[in-house]
Amino acid sequence: MLDALIENNLNEARQVLNDFIADETNKQDILSAGDTMVEAILSGNKIISCGNGGSSCDAAHFAEEMTGRYRNERRSLPAIAISDASHITCTANDYGFESVFSRFVEGMGQSGDVLLAISTSGNSNNVIKAAEIAKEKGIKVVSLTGKNGGILKGLSDVNVNVAHHGWADRIQEIHIKVIHILINYIEEKLSL
DSSP, X not given: OHHHHHHHHHHHHHHHHHHHHHOHHHHHHXXXXXXXXXXXXXXXXXXXXXXXXXXXXXXXXXXXXXXXXXXXXXXXXXXXXXXXHHHHHHHXXXXXXXXXXXXXXXXXXXXXXXXXXXESSSOOHHHHHHXXXXXXXXXXXXXXXXXXXXXXXXXXXXXEEEOOOSOHHHHHHHHHHHHHHHHHHHHHHHTO
């Protein structure tokens, strides 16, 4: 029985990935997202990333690979995840949880920056609010979403959507692949 569970999980993950690969728009959206990020970096700007739960971990993973190192030995790249526990708890206490990302974008974001907004449903209120503030400040929004993209898709300059309507973990598995591709693309494009 457990063997079947393992095999079913692996087969489902493979199918979601195959479906994502088969949709040519996804490759173009990843390319556009990468170019948007490269343009920001070349202009002296930064990438701010955010998400909830597993998406928060993905946002932090993106930022640490950019400021640390991914595959190539290179200079640090300007990225920061909204993951500081003191900021999140202070803001949640004073303004509510839906403001934990938007307050950071309001205070730290500048025109020309990029917000990498991650939400498997595309409907996380705090991520949506961050995207709204970003748009007001002239910050481009690149989003990673799932299902039909939700509200976040409509607020994004570039949206990479995993059109899977099942469990969120399958969407997150594709998101981390996209994140790794973006970092690799940025490194190659900047020839660092």
